[in-house]
Amino acid sequence: MTAQLPGWKSLPPGAVITRPGSTVEYKTHDWRTLRPVIDQERCIRCRLCWLYCPEGTIIELDKPYTTKTGRKYTRTYEINYDYCKGCGICAQECPAKAIKMVEEVR
Ligand code: SF4
């Protein structure tokens, strides 16, 4: 005798966002094996990493930074490691080679 499976009308609806913004509760960094690290001295503040990151985890801050050679910037880019998956797209796209992927240590 085979078990009776529920029909499609009995299944609960899927792919529904019941609480907008709730994904912030799910920290998605667990599967990261490589971690991107931004070298603030090399970064030219072009914003491409911010644009390309599929997780939106690169943060643009109104935080001034002056390089050792005296170049002044009004913005700083940092990474929210709670949500970064370590995909490496930011490092691949950075025109200044300012992002290095290093081994994750936990
Ligand atoms: S490694 Fe991937 S997820 Fe992490 S900051 Fe770079 S582009 Fe975003």
Ligand code: SF4
């Ligand atoms: S892509 Fe590279 S140079 Fe551009 S803002 Fe990001 S880290 Fe800086």
